[in-house]
Amino acid sequence: MRVLVTGSSGQIGTNLALRLQRVGHSVFGVDKRQNTWTDEFPYLLQDLAGHYPSFAGGIGGVEYPEVDVVVHLAAHAKVHQLVRQPHRALENAIMTFNVLEYCRQIGVPLVFSSSREVYGDVHRFEEYGEGIADFAYTESPYSASKITSEAFIYSYARCYGLDYLVFRFSNVYGRFDNDLHRMPRVLPLWIHQISRGEPITVYGGDEKVLDFTYVDDCIDGIARGVDALARGRVANETINLAYGQGNTLVRAAELIGAALDIEPQIAFASSLLGEVTHYVADIRKARELLGWEPTTPLEEGIPRAVGWFRDWRAAHPEEDRPIVDGWAAGEVEHGCKQPAAAGA
Ligand SMILES: NC(=O)c1ccc[n+]([C@@H]2O[C@H](COP(=O)([O-])OP(=O)(O)OC[C@H]3O[C@@H](n4cnc5c(N)ncnc54)[C@H](O)[C@@H]3O)[C@@H](O)[C@H]2O)c1
Numbered sequence: 164m165r166v167l168v169t170g171s172s173g174q175i176g177t178n179l180a181l182r183l184q185r186v187g188h189s190v191f192g193v194d195k196r197q198n199t200w201t202d203e204f205p206y207l208l209q210d211l212a213g214h215y216p217s218f219a220g221g222i223g224g225v226e227y228p229e230v231d232v233v234v235h236l237a238a239h240a241k242v243h244q245l246v247r248q249p250h251r252a253l254e255n256a257i258m259t260f261n262v263l264e265y266c267r268q269i270g271v272p273l274v275f276s277s278s279r280e281v282y283g284d285v286h287r288f289e290e291y292g293e294g295i296a297d298f299a300y301t302e303s304p305y306s307a308s309k310i311t312s313e314a315f316i317y318s319y320a321r322c323y324g325l326d327y328l329v330f331r332f333s334n335v336y337g338r339f340d341n342d343l344h345r346m347p348r349v350l351p352l353w354i355h356q357i358s359r360g361e362p363i364t365v366y367g368g369d370e371k372v373l374d375f376t377y378v379d380d381c382i383d384g385i386a387r388g389v390d391a392l393a394r395g396r397v398a399n400e401t402i403n404l405a406y407g408q409g410n411t412l413v414r415a416a417e418l419i420g421a422a423l424d425i426e427p428q429i430a431f432a433s434s435l436l437g438e439v440t441h442y443v444a445d446i447r448k449a450r451e452l453l454g455w456e457p458t459t460p461l462e463e464g465i466p467r468a469v470g471w472f473r474d475w476r477a478a479h480p481e482e483d484r485p486i487v488d489g490w491a492a493g494e495v496e497h498g499c500k501q502p503a504a505a506g507a
Pocket of ligand 1: 210213277335
Protein backbone atom coordinates (compact mmCIF):
# COMPACT_ATOMS: atom_id res chain seq x y z
CA MET A 164 0.00 0.00 0.00
CA ARG A 165 0.96 3.62 -0.51
CA VAL A 166 0.29 5.53 2.72
CA LEU A 167 0.41 9.28 3.23
CA VAL A 168 1.16 10.13 6.88
CA THR A 169 0.62 13.71 8.04
CA GLY A 170 2.48 14.74 11.19
CA SER A 171 5.23 12.34 10.16
CA SER A 172 7.90 14.13 12.23
CA GLY A 173 5.95 13.61 15.45
CA GLN A 174 5.97 10.76 17.93
CA ILE A 175 3.23 8.58 16.48
CA GLY A 176 4.00 9.55 12.88
CA THR A 177 7.64 8.54 13.15
CA ASN A 178 6.84 5.22 14.80
CA LEU A 179 4.04 4.49 12.33
CA ALA A 180 5.97 5.44 9.20
CA LEU A 181 8.93 3.26 10.17
CA ARG A 182 6.64 0.36 11.04
CA LEU A 183 4.62 0.57 7.80
CA GLN A 184 7.80 0.80 5.78
CA ARG A 185 9.33 -2.15 7.60
CA VAL A 186 6.42 -4.40 6.64
CA GLY A 187 6.65 -3.42 2.99
CA HIS A 188 4.34 -0.44 2.52
CA SER A 189 5.40 2.71 0.76
CA VAL A 190 5.23 5.75 3.06
CA PHE A 191 5.22 9.44 2.25
CA GLY A 192 5.18 11.92 5.13
CA VAL A 193 4.11 15.55 5.39
CA ASP A 194 5.04 17.75 8.32
CA LYS A 195 5.95 21.38 8.82
CA ARG A 196 9.07 20.37 10.80
CA GLN A 197 12.06 18.24 10.05
CA ASN A 198 12.15 14.83 11.63
CA THR A 199 14.69 14.93 14.47
CA TRP A 200 14.90 11.15 14.96
CA THR A 201 15.23 9.55 11.54
CA ASP A 202 15.71 10.17 7.84
CA GLU A 203 14.63 6.66 6.86
CA PHE A 204 11.42 7.62 5.04
CA PRO A 205 10.66 10.43 2.56
CA TYR A 206 8.61 13.42 3.63
CA LEU A 207 7.65 16.86 2.47
CA LEU A 208 7.95 20.01 4.57
CA GLN A 209 4.59 21.77 4.34
CA ASP A 210 2.34 23.77 6.65
CA LEU A 211 -1.01 21.98 6.47
CA ALA A 212 -2.93 24.73 8.30
CA GLY A 213 -3.00 27.17 5.38
CA HIS A 214 -6.13 28.26 3.56
CA TYR A 215 -5.56 26.46 0.29
CA PRO A 216 -7.58 27.04 -2.85
CA SER A 217 -6.41 23.90 -4.63
CA PHE A 218 -6.13 20.23 -3.82
CA ALA A 219 -5.19 18.85 -7.22
CA GLY A 220 -2.36 16.35 -6.76
CA GLY A 221 -1.86 17.31 -3.13
CA ILE A 222 -2.92 19.83 -0.48
CA GLY A 223 -2.32 23.35 -1.79
CA GLY A 224 -1.64 22.00 -5.28
CA VAL A 225 1.72 20.58 -4.16
CA GLU A 226 2.42 17.36 -6.02
CA TYR A 227 2.21 14.31 -3.69
CA PRO A 228 2.92 10.77 -4.88
CA GLU A 229 -0.16 8.59 -5.50
CA VAL A 230 -1.64 7.19 -2.29
CA ASP A 231 -4.14 4.49 -1.30
CA VAL A 232 -4.88 5.73 2.20
CA VAL A 233 -4.16 8.82 4.33
CA VAL A 234 -3.31 8.74 8.05
CA HIS A 235 -3.85 12.22 9.47
CA LEU A 236 -1.79 12.75 12.62
CA ALA A 237 -0.66 16.37 12.21
CA ALA A 238 -1.91 18.57 15.02
CA HIS A 239 -0.93 20.85 17.84
CA ALA A 240 -1.23 18.08 20.39
CA LYS A 241 -0.45 19.66 23.74
CA VAL A 242 -3.57 20.32 25.79
CA HIS A 243 -2.18 23.18 27.91
CA GLN A 244 -0.51 24.92 25.04
CA LEU A 245 -3.91 25.15 23.39
CA VAL A 246 -5.53 26.52 26.57
CA ARG A 247 -2.99 29.35 26.28
CA GLN A 248 -3.10 29.62 22.49
CA PRO A 249 -6.57 28.59 21.34
CA HIS A 250 -5.94 29.70 17.76
CA ARG A 251 -3.82 26.56 17.46
CA ALA A 252 -6.94 24.49 18.12
CA LEU A 253 -8.56 26.20 15.16
CA GLU A 254 -5.48 25.32 13.09
CA ASN A 255 -6.06 21.68 14.03
CA ALA A 256 -9.55 21.88 12.59
CA ILE A 257 -8.28 23.62 9.43
CA MET A 258 -5.67 20.90 8.94
CA THR A 259 -8.36 18.25 9.19
CA PHE A 260 -10.50 20.16 6.69
CA ASN A 261 -7.59 20.37 4.23
CA VAL A 262 -6.85 16.67 4.58
CA LEU A 263 -10.53 15.82 4.14
CA GLU A 264 -10.81 17.90 0.98
CA TYR A 265 -7.73 16.19 -0.39
CA CYS A 266 -9.19 12.74 0.43
CA ARG A 267 -12.56 13.68 -1.08
CA GLN A 268 -11.07 15.02 -4.28
CA ILE A 269 -8.79 12.06 -4.96
CA GLY A 270 -11.20 9.48 -3.49
CA VAL A 271 -9.05 7.85 -0.80
CA PRO A 272 -10.02 6.76 2.72
CA LEU A 273 -8.82 8.48 5.89
CA VAL A 274 -7.54 7.30 9.26
CA PHE A 275 -7.76 10.06 11.87
CA SER A 276 -6.03 10.50 15.23
CA SER A 277 -8.55 11.64 17.79
CA SER A 278 -8.11 11.57 21.54
CA ARG A 279 -9.62 10.40 24.79
CA GLU A 280 -10.01 14.15 25.43
CA VAL A 281 -13.29 14.05 23.47
CA TYR A 282 -14.86 12.31 26.49
CA GLY A 283 -14.16 15.30 28.71
CA ASP A 284 -13.88 14.84 32.44
CA VAL A 285 -17.52 14.78 33.37
CA HIS A 286 -18.10 11.06 33.10
CA ARG A 287 -15.46 10.23 35.68
CA PHE A 288 -15.55 6.64 36.89
CA GLU A 289 -18.07 5.54 34.29
CA GLU A 290 -17.24 3.29 31.39
CA TYR A 291 -15.99 4.95 28.23
CA GLY A 292 -17.76 3.23 25.35
CA GLU A 293 -17.33 5.11 22.09
CA GLY A 294 -20.97 6.25 22.16
CA ILE A 295 -20.73 8.44 25.26
CA ALA A 296 -18.66 11.26 23.75
CA ASP A 297 -20.76 14.37 24.07
CA PHE A 298 -19.66 17.75 22.82
CA ALA A 299 -21.50 19.52 25.63
CA TYR A 300 -18.66 18.34 27.92
CA THR A 301 -15.82 19.83 25.89
CA GLU A 302 -12.97 20.33 28.39
CA SER A 303 -10.51 22.43 26.42
CA PRO A 304 -9.78 23.97 23.01
CA TYR A 305 -7.76 20.85 22.19
CA SER A 306 -10.80 18.65 22.92
CA ALA A 307 -12.86 21.03 20.80
CA SER A 308 -10.41 20.64 17.92
CA LYS A 309 -10.74 16.85 18.04
CA ILE A 310 -14.53 16.93 18.36
CA THR A 311 -14.68 19.40 15.43
CA SER A 312 -12.40 17.21 13.35
CA GLU A 313 -14.45 14.12 14.11
CA ALA A 314 -17.66 15.97 13.21
CA PHE A 315 -16.21 17.08 9.86
CA ILE A 316 -15.16 13.51 9.12
CA TYR A 317 -18.60 12.09 9.93
CA SER A 318 -20.21 14.74 7.73
CA TYR A 319 -17.88 13.89 4.83
CA ALA A 320 -18.82 10.25 5.20
CA ARG A 321 -22.52 11.14 4.96
CA CYS A 322 -22.34 13.77 2.24
CA TYR A 323 -19.52 12.50 0.04
CA GLY A 324 -19.20 8.81 0.87
CA LEU A 325 -15.75 9.19 2.46
CA ASP A 326 -14.54 6.01 4.17
CA TYR A 327 -12.80 6.61 7.48
CA LEU A 328 -11.58 5.18 10.75
CA VAL A 329 -11.29 7.45 13.77
CA PHE A 330 -8.96 6.26 16.51
CA ARG A 331 -9.06 7.78 19.99
CA PHE A 332 -5.62 7.48 21.58
CA SER A 333 -4.58 7.89 25.20
CA ASN A 334 -1.13 8.81 26.57
CA VAL A 335 1.09 7.04 24.08
CA TYR A 336 4.66 6.56 25.34
CA GLY A 337 7.83 4.60 24.74
CA ARG A 338 9.87 5.78 21.72
CA PHE A 339 10.45 8.98 19.72
CA ASP A 340 8.78 11.02 22.43
CA ASN A 341 11.80 12.66 24.04
CA ASP A 342 11.84 16.01 22.17
CA LEU A 343 11.00 17.60 25.50
CA HIS A 344 11.96 21.15 24.58
CA ARG A 345 9.22 21.12 21.92
CA MET A 346 6.70 18.84 23.56
CA PRO A 347 7.11 17.89 27.24
CA ARG A 348 5.09 14.70 27.69
CA VAL A 349 4.63 13.40 31.15
CA LEU A 350 6.50 10.06 31.12
CA PRO A 351 9.63 11.05 29.16
CA LEU A 352 9.71 14.34 31.09
CA TRP A 353 9.80 12.41 34.34
CA ILE A 354 12.43 10.00 33.00
CA HIS A 355 14.52 13.07 32.17
CA GLN A 356 13.93 14.79 35.52
CA ILE A 357 14.29 11.75 37.77
CA SER A 358 17.47 10.64 36.01
CA ARG A 359 18.90 14.14 36.61
CA GLY A 360 17.93 13.99 40.31
CA GLU A 361 15.33 16.73 39.82
CA PRO A 362 11.93 16.76 41.57
CA ILE A 363 8.81 16.03 39.55
CA THR A 364 5.32 17.48 39.93
CA VAL A 365 2.18 15.36 39.84
CA TYR A 366 -0.75 17.55 38.81
CA GLY A 367 -3.99 16.14 40.11
CA GLY A 368 -2.46 14.16 42.98
CA ASP A 369 -2.83 10.47 43.63
CA GLU A 370 -6.39 10.48 42.34
CA LYS A 371 -5.45 11.13 38.76
CA VAL A 372 -5.82 7.92 36.79
CA LEU A 373 -4.94 7.61 33.12
CA ASP A 374 -4.69 4.85 30.54
CA PHE A 375 -1.08 4.77 29.31
CA THR A 376 -0.51 3.07 25.96
CA TYR A 377 2.84 1.57 25.00
CA VAL A 378 3.72 2.87 21.56
CA ASP A 379 3.98 -0.51 19.81
CA ASP A 380 0.46 -1.43 20.94
CA CYS A 381 -0.85 1.85 19.52
CA ILE A 382 1.07 1.46 16.25
CA ASP A 383 -0.11 -2.13 15.88
CA GLY A 384 -3.71 -0.96 16.20
CA ILE A 385 -3.27 1.83 13.64
CA ALA A 386 -1.48 -0.50 11.21
CA ARG A 387 -4.34 -3.00 11.49
CA GLY A 388 -6.80 -0.19 10.91
CA VAL A 389 -4.94 1.07 7.82
CA ASP A 390 -4.93 -2.41 6.38
CA ALA A 391 -8.58 -3.11 7.19
CA LEU A 392 -9.73 0.25 5.82
CA ALA A 393 -7.71 0.08 2.61
CA ARG A 394 -9.00 -3.45 1.92
CA GLY A 395 -12.59 -2.44 2.71
CA ARG A 396 -12.92 -4.87 5.64
CA VAL A 397 -13.70 -2.20 8.25
CA ALA A 398 -14.90 1.34 7.58
CA ASN A 399 -16.69 4.24 9.23
CA GLU A 400 -15.95 3.28 12.80
CA THR A 401 -14.70 5.21 15.82
CA ILE A 402 -12.42 3.11 17.96
CA ASN A 403 -10.62 3.56 21.28
CA LEU A 404 -6.96 2.48 21.18
CA ALA A 405 -5.35 2.26 24.61
CA TYR A 406 -4.21 -0.44 27.00
CA GLY A 407 -7.56 -0.57 28.78
CA GLN A 408 -6.22 -0.23 32.32
CA GLY A 409 -6.01 2.75 34.64
CA ASN A 410 -2.84 3.71 36.48
CA THR A 411 -2.22 6.62 38.80
CA LEU A 412 0.47 9.08 37.82
CA VAL A 413 2.19 8.28 41.11
CA ARG A 414 2.41 4.61 40.12
CA ALA A 415 3.95 5.66 36.80
CA ALA A 416 6.52 7.80 38.64
CA GLU A 417 7.38 4.91 40.95
CA LEU A 418 7.87 2.57 38.02
CA ILE A 419 10.21 5.09 36.37
CA GLY A 420 12.11 5.44 39.66
CA ALA A 421 12.44 1.65 39.91
CA ALA A 422 13.66 1.35 36.31
CA LEU A 423 16.27 4.07 36.93
CA ASP A 424 17.04 2.82 40.44
CA ILE A 425 16.48 6.36 41.78
CA GLU A 426 13.89 7.34 44.40
CA PRO A 427 11.68 9.99 42.76
CA GLN A 428 11.10 13.27 44.62
CA ILE A 429 7.41 13.92 44.05
CA ALA A 430 5.60 17.22 44.61
CA PHE A 431 1.84 17.47 44.24
CA ALA A 432 -0.19 20.26 42.69
CA SER A 433 -3.83 20.62 41.85
CA SER A 434 -5.20 19.60 38.51
CA LEU A 435 -4.88 21.97 35.59
CA LEU A 436 -7.43 23.84 33.55
CA GLY A 437 -8.85 21.73 30.75
CA GLU A 438 -7.42 18.53 32.11
CA VAL A 439 -8.97 15.08 32.08
CA THR A 440 -8.34 13.51 35.49
CA HIS A 441 -9.76 10.03 35.03
CA TYR A 442 -9.80 7.84 31.95
CA VAL A 443 -9.76 4.11 31.39
CA ALA A 444 -10.52 3.08 27.83
CA ASP A 445 -13.12 0.56 26.80
CA ILE A 446 -11.17 -1.31 24.12
CA ARG A 447 -13.66 -4.04 23.23
CA LYS A 448 -14.46 -2.52 19.86
CA ALA A 449 -10.80 -2.51 18.76
CA ARG A 450 -10.53 -6.14 19.77
CA GLU A 451 -13.68 -7.14 17.91
CA LEU A 452 -13.17 -5.16 14.71
CA LEU A 453 -9.42 -5.38 14.28
CA GLY A 454 -8.48 -8.58 16.12
CA TRP A 455 -6.13 -6.32 18.09
CA GLU A 456 -4.87 -6.99 21.57
CA PRO A 457 -2.52 -4.71 23.51
CA THR A 458 0.35 -6.69 25.00
CA THR A 459 2.37 -4.23 27.09
CA PRO A 460 1.17 -3.21 30.55
CA LEU A 461 2.76 -0.19 32.21
CA GLU A 462 5.05 -2.40 34.35
CA GLU A 463 6.65 -3.73 31.15
CA GLY A 464 6.36 -0.61 29.03
CA ILE A 465 8.11 1.77 31.40
CA PRO A 466 11.36 -0.24 31.67
CA ARG A 467 11.40 -0.43 27.85
CA ALA A 468 10.73 3.30 27.56
CA VAL A 469 13.49 4.05 30.07
CA GLY A 470 15.85 1.78 28.13
CA TRP A 471 15.08 3.54 24.85
CA PHE A 472 15.42 6.97 26.49
CA ARG A 473 18.81 6.08 28.00
CA ASP A 474 20.18 4.72 24.73
CA TRP A 475 19.10 7.86 22.90
CA ARG A 476 20.52 10.14 25.60
CA ALA A 477 23.85 8.27 25.60
CA ALA A 478 24.12 9.05 21.89
CA HIS A 479 22.91 12.68 22.35
CA PRO A 480 24.44 13.91 25.63
CA GLU A 481 23.85 17.54 24.60
CA GLU A 482 20.12 16.97 25.31
CA ASP A 483 20.88 16.48 29.00
CA ARG A 484 19.96 20.00 30.05
CA PRO A 485 17.06 21.47 32.06
CA ILE A 486 13.70 21.79 30.37
CA VAL A 487 12.77 25.47 30.26
CA ASP A 488 9.24 25.75 31.51
CA GLY A 489 7.77 28.75 29.68
CA TRP A 490 4.45 28.44 31.48
CA ALA A 491 5.97 28.59 34.94
CA ALA A 492 8.26 31.39 33.76
CA GLY A 493 5.19 33.58 33.23
CA GLU A 494 4.38 32.98 29.58
CA VAL A 495 0.67 33.39 30.27
CA GLU A 496 -1.85 34.50 27.72
CA HIS A 497 -5.56 35.24 27.69
CA GLY A 498 -5.84 35.47 31.43
CA CYS A 499 -5.99 31.69 32.08
CA LYS A 500 -3.21 31.72 34.64
CA GLN A 501 -2.23 28.14 35.38
CA PRO A 502 1.08 26.46 36.17
CA ALA A 503 2.82 24.35 33.55
CA ALA A 504 2.29 20.67 33.13
CA ALA A 505 3.11 17.86 30.81
CA GLY A 506 0.08 16.59 28.97
CA ALA A 507 -0.45 13.97 26.35
N1 LIG B 1 0.66 10.86 21.66
C1 LIG B 1 -0.46 10.74 22.35
O1 LIG B 1 -0.46 10.30 23.51
C2 LIG B 1 -1.77 11.16 21.74
C3 LIG B 1 -2.95 10.99 22.48
C4 LIG B 1 -4.17 11.37 21.90
C5 LIG B 1 -4.21 11.89 20.62
N2 LIG B 1 -3.03 12.07 19.94
C6 LIG B 1 -3.10 12.64 18.58
O2 LIG B 1 -2.33 11.86 17.70
C7 LIG B 1 -1.68 12.70 16.74
C8 LIG B 1 -0.18 12.46 16.78
O3 LIG B 1 0.27 12.77 18.10
P1 LIG B 1 1.81 12.87 18.45
O4 LIG B 1 1.92 12.52 19.88
O5 LIG B 1 2.62 12.13 17.44
O6 LIG B 1 2.02 14.44 18.30
P2 LIG B 1 3.33 15.21 17.84
O7 LIG B 1 3.24 16.60 18.30
O8 LIG B 1 4.56 14.44 18.22
O9 LIG B 1 3.19 15.15 16.25
C9 LIG B 1 2.32 15.99 15.55
C10 LIG B 1 3.04 16.52 14.35
O10 LIG B 1 2.17 17.40 13.63
C11 LIG B 1 2.98 18.40 13.07
N3 LIG B 1 2.21 19.60 12.75
C12 LIG B 1 1.62 20.47 13.64
N4 LIG B 1 1.08 21.49 12.97
C13 LIG B 1 1.32 21.27 11.65
C14 LIG B 1 1.02 21.99 10.47
N5 LIG B 1 0.36 23.16 10.52
N6 LIG B 1 1.41 21.48 9.27
C15 LIG B 1 2.08 20.31 9.22
N7 LIG B 1 2.42 19.58 10.31
C16 LIG B 1 2.03 20.07 11.50
C17 LIG B 1 4.01 18.71 14.14
O11 LIG B 1 5.16 19.34 13.59
C18 LIG B 1 4.30 17.32 14.70
O12 LIG B 1 5.44 16.73 14.11
C19 LIG B 1 -2.09 14.13 17.09
O13 LIG B 1 -3.17 14.49 16.27
C20 LIG B 1 -2.51 14.05 18.53
O14 LIG B 1 -3.47 15.04 18.83
C21 LIG B 1 -1.83 11.71 20.46
